[in-house]
Amino acid sequence: MKKSRTSPILIIIIIYIFISLVNNMRVGNPHNNEKVRVRDKNTFRIIASTSTSALDDKIIAYAKKDGFKVEIEHYGDLEIVSKLNNNSKDYDAVWISNSIWLYMLDNSYLTTDSKSIVIDPVVIGIEKSKAKELGFIDNDVYNKDLLNVIRDGKLKYVMASVTKTNTGATSYLSFLNSLAGSPEVLTEEMLDNEELTNDLKDFFKGVERVSGDESYLKDMYLNGNYNAMINYESSLIELNKELIKKGKEPLYLIYPIDGVAINDMPFAYINNDSNDTTTKDRFKVIQSYLRSDEVIKLLEGYGYRSWYGGTNTNVNKNVFNPDWGIDTTKYLKDMKYPSKSVITKAMRLYISIIRKPTHVVFCLDLSGSMYGSGIKELKEAMNYILDYDKASIDNLQFSDSDKITIITFNGDVKDIYDTRYGSETKDIIVDINKLETGGTTNIYSPSIEGLKILSKDNSNEYTKTIILMTDGQSNEGSYEQLRRYYIDNKFDVPIYSITFGNSSERELKSLADLSNAKVFNGKDGLLKAFSEVRSYN
Numbered sequence: 001m002k003k004s005r006t007s008p009i010l011i012i013i014i015i016y017i018f019i020s021l022v023n024n025m026r027v028g029n030p031h032n033n034e035k036v037r038v039r040d041k042n043t044f045r046i047i048a049s050t051s052t053s054a055l056d057d058k059i060i061a062y063a064k065k066d067g068f069k070v071e072i073e074h075y076g077d078l079e080i081v082s083k084l085n086n087n088s089k090d091y092d093a094v095w096i097s098n099s100i101w102l103y104m105l106d107n108s109y110l111t112t113d114s115k116s117i118v119i120d121p122v123v124i125g126i127e128k129s130k131a132k133e134l135g136f137i138d139n140d141v142y143n144k145d146l147l148n149v150i151r152d153g154k155l156k157y158v159m160a161s162v163t164k165t166n167t168g169a170t171s172y173l174s175f176l177n178s179l180a181g182s183p184e185v186l187t188e189e190m191l192d193n194e195e196l197t198n199d200l201k202d203f204f205k206g207v208e209r210v211s212g213d214e215s216y217l218k219d220m221y222l223n224g225n226y227n228a229m230i231n232y233e234s235s236l237i238e239l240n241k242e243l244i245k246k247g248k249e250p251l252y253l254i255y256p257i258d259g260v261a262i263n264d265m266p267f268a269y270i271n272n273d274s275n276d277t278t279t280k281d282r283f284k285v286i287q288s289y290l291r292s293d294e295v296i297k298l299l300e301g302y303g304y305r306s307w308y309g310g311t312n313t314n315v316n317k318n319v320f321n322p323d324w325g326i327d328t329t330k331y332l333k334d335m336k337y338p339s340k341s342v343i344t345k346a347m348r349l350y351i352s353i354i355r356k357p358t359h360v361v362f363c364l365d366l367s368g369s370m371y372g373s374g375i376k377e378l379k380e381a382m383n384y385i386l387d388y389d390k391a392s393i394d395n396l397q398f399s400d401s402d403k404i405t406i407i408t409f410n411g412d413v414k415d416i417y418d419t420r421y422g423s424e425t426k427d428i429i430v431d432i433n434k435l436e437t438g439g440t441t442n443i444y445s446p447s448i449e450g451l452k453i454l455s456k457d458n459s460n461e462y463t464k465t466i467i468l469m470t471d472g473q474s475n476e477g478s479y480e481q482l483r484r485y486y487i488d489n490k491f492d493v494p495i496y497s498i499t500f501g502n503s504s505e506r507e508l509k510s511l512a513d514l515s516n517a518k519v520f521n522g523k524d525g526l527l528k529a530f531s532e533v534r535s536y537n
Contacts, residue, residue, distance in 0.1 A: 009283040013138045014151065022261055043069045044282045046096040047083060049166070050074045050215055051120075051232065052265075053304060054105055055295065062289050076213055077101055077166035079092055082394075084110065089272050092279050093286065097166040098263045100337045109136075113283070114268035116305035117290050122171045122261040124157060125236040125251030127227040128170035131325070136254055142176040143256045147199060149424040152208035154458075157228035157473045158209045160217050161396035162350055167214050167349070168260035171230050175203055176346055177335045178258050186338040188345050199429050200354045209494070210463060212535035216518060222246070222491070223516045232263070233326070234303035240324055253325040259335040264308070284517065349394065353469040358422075358537045359400035359462040364432075365470040365500075374471050374501060375437050381530040382406075386425040398422030403462065410439030411465040411476045416449070442476035443468060447495055447511065448485055454493055464493045467536035469522070471501030479510055486514055498522040498529045498537060 020266070044063065056072050063070040075083065076095045084094065094111060096102065097120070102111050133147050137439065149155040162168040165389055178182075179199045180190050187334060190196065208226060211217035218239050221229050229236065233253065240250040267290055269283045289295060296306045303319055304311070305328075312328045320326045338346070353449045384390050391397040398404060401421025408414040417431050450466040457464065494517035497508035501523070508519045522529035 002172070002313055008397060012492055018278070019228070031302070043071055044093070044279065044286070045091045046070065046072045046093045046095060046194050046286070047080055047091040047267075048072055048074055049077050049080065049097045049338045050213065051097060052095050055290075055298070058285060058295070058298075062281070062366050063286065066282075066285050069288070071210070073336050076164060078164055078169065081105060084270070088270055091270050093283050094271055095267045095290075097265055098170060099266045100170075100343070101166070101206065102266065102268060104340055104343065105205070105521075110270060111268040112271045113287070114266040115291065116264040116266050116308065118265055118296065118299045118306050119308050120232045120234050120263045120265060120304050121166050121255070122174065122230065122263065123233055123236065124228060124326075125231045125239070126155070126157075126254060128252040128324075129249060130155070130227050131252040131254065134449060137325075138251065140257050141254050142258045142259075143175055146254070146256065147179065147203050152200050152384070155228060156208045156226070157230055158217065158221060158224075158226050159207060159230040160209070160211050160214045161535045162355065163212055165258050166197070166263065167231055167235075168210075170263060171262065171338065172350060173319065173343065173346065174259060174261035176200060177338070178256065182258055182335070185336070186342055188342050189343055191342070191349055195352060202348075203462065204356045205464060208492070210536060212532060215259055218242075220516055233305075237303035237319060237321075237324070237326075240321070246362045250324055254323075255327075255332060258331045262308075262332060262334040265304070272351050275390070298476065319385075351392075351395060351414050353395065353401075357399070357403070357462050359403040359405070359454060359457055359464050360398075360537050361405040361407060361453060363407045363409060363443070363446040363450055363466060363468040364435070365407050365441060365443075365472070366414060366435055366437050366439070367472055368438050369441070369472045369501060370437040375435065377526045378469065378500075379435065381427055381527045385534055386429050386432075388423050388425070391531075391534075394531055396531055400424075403457075404428065405450070407444060407446045407449055407453075408435060410437075411442050412445050413449050416453075441470060441472045441474050443470050443474040443511070444477035444479055444482045447482050450495075451485065451489070451491055451493060455489065455491075458505045463537055466493060466495045466515075467530075467533055467537075468495060468497045468508070469500060469526075470497070470503045470508070473502065473504040474507055477506070482511070483514055491515070494521065494536070496533050498526065498533060500526055 053074050062072045080096055081101050081104055085410045088110055102114060134154060160168040162172045177186055180186060180196050210221060211220055214231060214235060217231060218235060223244060236251055236253055243250050254270055267287050295502060298307055301319060315328050320328050388397045397494060400421050400423050404419050404422055406417040419425060419428050419430050447466060447468060453463040493515060495511045495515040497511055497519045499519060499522050505519060512519050520529045520533050
C-alpha cells in the first residue's frame, strides 16, 4: 500500500496557523506582548528606576572610555521586578530605588554584589503656610499627627500609586509600620488588627489624586491646585525649585520622628551566568564609578543624600534648604521593612480594604471605524481589566468598594452600564462582549455625561476618573461645550485618553490639558495601555 505524503505547502500552512494561535493566546497579561530581544554580547545592559535617568549619558560615556557599550532602560520600580521575574536574561545589572524589591523577586538569589549608591527618604511636603497653620513648623511631628489632621479634613494630598510605584508602596509600608506602633518586627497577625486597618483607611481618605508614576506626579502638582504631596525628598526639592520659578509657594517637608521610608538605591549584578567574568568585570567598573566622589557630588546636587540615616553639617543649603524644612543635622529614623510574606499580605489588604475607593467611568468608542480588530482588542482589554483574577496578577483589580461605569458612544452617548461593587463585574463583562460598532465619533458628549455621573458622588468618598478610548477623530460634538461645563462646575476630574487607530492626539491632548491628565499610547497594544492607565486611579 502506497503511503500518503504530506505536502510541504500544507506543512508551512500548519506551522503558520500554530504560530498564530500561540500569539493570539498571549492576551491574558499585558507583559506577554513584549518582543523577544536579541542580545548583543558586547553590550552591558542596565534596567534602572526612572529616577536615575539624569546619569545615563555619564554612565554611557564612562563605559565607552573603558572600552564597552552600555544600554539603559528605565521603568517604574515595581515594573522592574515584573520584568526581571519574566526574563532576567535581558539585563546584566539593576539600579532600583529600594533593596526590598530585590528580595521580592521570585528568585531571591538572582542579584548579587548589591551596594547602595545614595539614599532618598520618602516624606510629605505641605505648603509652608498650611504647615504653619497645622502647627508643623519647628515642632516634632508623628505619623499620628498627620492622621489626625487628615481625619479632621484639614489636610489632603496627592501621591503616586501604592501598587505601581516605589514611593507609593514604601510610604504605605512606613505609615503601616508606624501606626502599628513601630514594632521590632511587623508580622502578618498584626495586619489583622481592626483599629490599624481603620487608621490606615482614614489616612488614605486624604488622597485627592493618584499618579501611576512619580514623574507625572510632579507635573500634575505643578498644573493643579493642591497643597501637599508624598514623594521622594529629591523630587520635592526639585519641585520646590520649579514652584519658586513659577511664583508659587514651595512645600515644607515633614519628617515624622517615629519613622520614614528610606530608599537605599542599590546597584546590583544580575547573575545570569556565574562563569561570565567579562560581564561581572564590567559591572564592577560601573558600580565603582557610581560610588565615586564625582558621581556622589553630582547626585547630592540633585537632592540625594550620600550619608545613611546619620547627620551632615556640610551640605549645599541651596539644595537641602532649611527654609523647606530640611535639617540634615537631625537623624532620620528608618522603618524596618517586613518580610516578603508580610509585604504581600499588606498590599492585598491595601487593595481590598484600605485604598480610598475609586469611581471610574470608561468611555468606549463604538463608531464604525472600530469594526473588526478594533472592537475585538477593546473587548479583550476590558475583559482583562474587569476580570478580578486576571487583573490581580498586576494588582489592578477593583475592590468591592469601587464603582465602575461604562459609557458607550459613537456620534452620541449610546448606553450606560454600571456596577456599585467593583468586584462584581460578570454581568458587565457579558454586556461588553455583546457590543457592536457603527456610526460617527463624538468624544465630548460621553465626557460630559461621565462628569455628570461622577458629580453625584460624595467628593470625599471616591477618587474619580474618566478613561476615554477612541480610534478616530471626533466629527461630532463640541470641545468648547465640554470646556465650559468643566470650568463652570469647577471639576478636578482627570480625563485620561487612550489613543488607538487613527485617533487625533491633538484633540485628546486638549482634554488632558483641560483636566490635568495625560494621553496614553494604545496604538502599540491596547491591553498594555489600559493596564497602565488603570494605575492612575
